[in-house]
Amino acid sequence: MSAAASRGAAAALFTLLVFALWQVAVDSGLVSRVFVAAPLSAFEVMIERAANGSLWTTTGATALRLFAGWVAAVAIAMMIGTAIGNFRAAYEYLAPTLEFFRPLPASAVIPVAVLFLGLTAKMSTAVIAFGALWPVLLSAMHGFANVPRELREVAATLEMSRARYILTVAIPSASVDIMAGLRISLSLALILTVVTEMQASLPGIGYEIFAAQRTFRSADLYAGLMTLGIFGFLINQALLLSERRLMRWRAA
């Protein structure tokens, strides 16, 4: 077979080997079943959940909350970012305050959010939105600050209105940075989704893992971790693919 195919096969084989070794380690009693579930048991749990539908409902619940929060974050970040990035006055008044909030860990707002909104889904979405907007905001600001001088001057020469400049020059120019910010923001949003689920016992993958620990059901715990891994991987791939489509001009 071709070089690429044989490499792919080797990778698959290695992955299987890892699982096999793991299974052996548990079966032989090398590691305690209480702490380390066997991969086969974890898979069993996953398949069972897929069959009775609970896999889809929990993943769906997590996904819904994730996207609600993330989309809100992106929208808010783009609005503020565009304002600050393109209007000198907004930048001078607001940027320093933002700089102060930047190093604050996103999860630190959880207690505040719980205070105002209780242990609810609303709290979760609010936390996700607040946390996930920073990477996008900062990258947008950076992108807008780095529009090449020549492009700005061309726009000035063509007597473009501010709105037109923002839409046809600034945003596309900043899109590379913004895309990077979106990727980071999505990872952060996933983390916050999981954390708030655990915190507020909201239905979702995160909560399942949490609950499994409480009841010492390690197979469930590992199944949850695997589900989360697959989910995280898929949404990242989805973002990468859309990025590639939108930024076709870069590859060219």
Place this chain on the structure above:
Amino acid sequence: MAFGTGTARHVVFEDISFDVELGSFVCIVGSSGCGKTTLLRQIAGLQKPTSGAVMFNGAPVTRPTQDKAIVFQDYSKALLPWRTVESNVALSLEVAGAPASQIKAEVEALLSKTGLSAAASKYPTQLSGGMQQRVQIARSLAQRPKIILMDEPFGALDAITRQALQDELQALARERRMTVVFITHDLEEALYLGDTVIVLASNPGRIVKQIDVNLERPRRQLETRENPTFLRLRHELHGLIEKH
């Protein structure tokens, strides 16, 4: 049109005053740091002189406008990389609000005039330096400017491409009776292209001499450059630059 400009912040130049005739090709030369680029930017309206004024058709220049097109040396930063060649050229027409059919027709015409028809759907990063510079020129022409300002546009290109573009520019300028202000540090290029060559000195910048280039048009790379008048003027320019 008349240009009279004065001192800028670090006294970049003083007492510069010259007129640019409609339809003429003016080249500005001088050693590095004499303020050639600053001068061009003031003409374009991108910078304001600290004293004196740039007059364009009788009115002072206060800001950049469509009728003064600029071609930058760094073409990679002056083109929109996310737009195709034809889309880049169409930009000014879009901003002016022209109907789509008109845009299409004009862009096609300009692309063929500048030898870019084959590259119409390519992205700037897929093109060579010379091609990218042609795109900038095509885009400037699409603006229907009254004057084209060029800041060492061929400086980053190799010699062969440079000569090709010089001739293309020359032909375009003749055909459309363009008014051009062209900055370069290449003395031969200035003489080859210009009707007038203005020599700037540095520290502070000022006009040393304004030379009229009375060479026949169309000019040719080999013949013109071996013309006795050309050679004499070249010597003169070298001497002036060396002294200042």
Place this chain on the structure above:
Amino acid sequence: MRASWRSVVVPAALLLLWELCAALRLVDLEFISRPSHIFAAGISGLADGSFFHATWQTLEACLFGLSLAIVVGVSLGIFLGLSTIAEFVSRPSLEGLRSIPSIAFAPLTLLLFGFGLPMEGLIVAYACLWPILITTIAAVRNIEPRLMEVAAALEMSPVERIRKVVLPAMLPRVLVGVRTAAGFALVVSVTVEILINPRGLGYGLIVSQQSLRIDMMYAYLVWLAAIGLLVNALVRLADREVVT
């Protein structure tokens, strides 16, 4: 960032407005508190040493995790960087693992180690591992091939090669990864503390909220932001000192 009056106008005005609204009982104090009370709570937290104690606990976990991540990340990164096969073959497993947010392992580490430093440190280590691993692999891959050729020509043993060529050449890039990881460390440790681990600043934060000591909660928040700023500044300083 210019330290002009404009940078402080907005926050200063907001703080003042907040204090006034609270003082005049215009707003319900219950969840919002007021700047003066928050400040007082902060002072008391500092005075009785609880802030420092909590800060030290959090930073301990950060250092533990970051160090572990550096050791594992750099060694594994060198190995995978040098061996294309190993990197390719292990990629699916690693990508899969990487997709799991570090915090999801908190229940597991809790199960394995109970409350305290190790469970938190391990989560931090897991989170910090990835940026370090990825940048190390990239750093090794991007070592100037000529350097490797020289090493081969000098017939260096693999260990020597790593010590004398690979490590110094990849250091700047790896440091970028460490810097990113350091940023994660604080966030992750605080998150674990808020969620389940009864130690550190995160714990102080959530306990204040749960016991409705609102002033103290906000004070912890401000202190956290300040610590974050400090850590960032230290990282940037270390970066400059080590690299230059």
